[in-house]
Amino acid sequence: MSPPATTAALRVTGLTAGYGPVTALDGVDVTAGPGRITAVLGANGAGKTTLLRTVSGLVPARSGSVHAGDVDLTGAAPERIARAGIAHVPEGRGVVTELTVEENLRLGALLGKARGRTDTAIDDVYAMFPPLAERRRRDAHTLSGGERQMLVIGRALACGPDVLLLDEPSLGLAPRVVSQIFELLRERVEGSRLAVLLVEQNARSALSVADLGVVLNLGRVVASAPAAELAADDALRHAYLGF
């Protein structure tokens, strides 16, 4: 696969965070480069979700730093981090179900416009996910699980982000839907400046779409390598990835 990018869109250094007495992240270094999908893998409780929530400012960092390009975002509020170009799609939720599909996308496009991105953000999402275009006037609570995932990813892309944080997009979806969404994501990232940090429990399918992989265990990075190398490392797979 492609070599690591030289300039990181997102650079996380020595990040430590937790909840009360629990340390969920313990000195984690991760980077995400433009035009790359970086998978963050590991068992339940490894700290994957906490990593994303700390990057986007929902969980305060105890130490370490978060940079988007050259901008230091350590300790910034979530809305400021979002405006700086980091879009976070949280796990299993995030659809504003009492808004219509289009209103959900407008929320993202408002931020995109504020960031000086295109006016065509919503149409771009419809082009990427045609099922959403057919349901644009519907209330979002009528969508299926796969359509909801398309909606939250599309809404995040409408923000015109430099970095996309995806938390368990495969959760609760049929394998066919997952591979469809991953393929569309791959196409969207290829040749673009978008950096994706993809958190997945489903390591096999994540590694199939990612360029690079980072394996977390108990809040620490235990491996960081091109996705193909990780997938080929039998010992690592058995120890941490469960396939």
Place this chain on the structure above:
Amino acid sequence: MLQFVNTLLTGLGQGAVYAAFALALVLIWRATRVVNFAQGAMAAFTTYLALLVVESTGSWWVGLLTALAAGLVLGAGVERVVVRRVGPHNELGAVIVTLGLFVALQALAAILFGAQFRSFPAPAGLEGFALGSVTIALTPSMLITVGAVAVVLLGLVALFRFTDVGLRMRASAFDGEVARLLGVPVGRMLTLGWALAALVGSLAGVLIAGGSLVWPAYMDTVIVNGFVAAVLGGLDSPGGAVVGGLAMGVILALVTGYVGSDLVPLAALAVLVAVLLVRPQGLFARTAARRV
């Protein structure tokens, strides 16, 4: 027949005010999951300000605008200074704080404006229109009341439906965390929500006072009826608040006209108990409420 029509008209006129009051409660409930027990006292306070302005300028309309502007400021101030400190997921704390505000504002109004009854001028005539030989219970003042509520309602609908800030406010009210991840300054949206709700509450305060008497506790019955109206419509539903308010107005007018005005407070509580027994989520709430 004429009595029935007149009862209905009176009920709808009164119901428009309950609708506005219920809507103020619903706006705050949706945004911050707080039942604002201080809404009535806040409205009484701004109505006293309006009364001062009406007495000095002689214009009812300038008084109304004063109350609305004061409502905006008071609502924003209460959210910023008091409610925000309670923090999220502290429902009992929020109830106690708004009850405390209710008591404090009512006492402050008595200190500043006096506890005696004062008459508040009506916006227009209080004589019913004549249709041939009969006079119906529809007065110019009532038309202004209903018209003012309708204008504010349509304004709110337009704000929430068609504007960017309205969209951001709805997202903030629905899920603050998701809204923040989309770059929405949720704190500011909540302040704005409280300000708008207090504006609508102030409108109800001035309208109920028009052509009648005000004293520091004059909103107390409106609070009860407006609260029942909000529960009847579903605390989560702005449209439900309006329908619930109109329904409460008509129900109470029917009780007054055909049973006896002594039973009005009892009737309001009977409606509340019936709603809570039969359909606790209210008439218009979406099924499977989103409380987690």
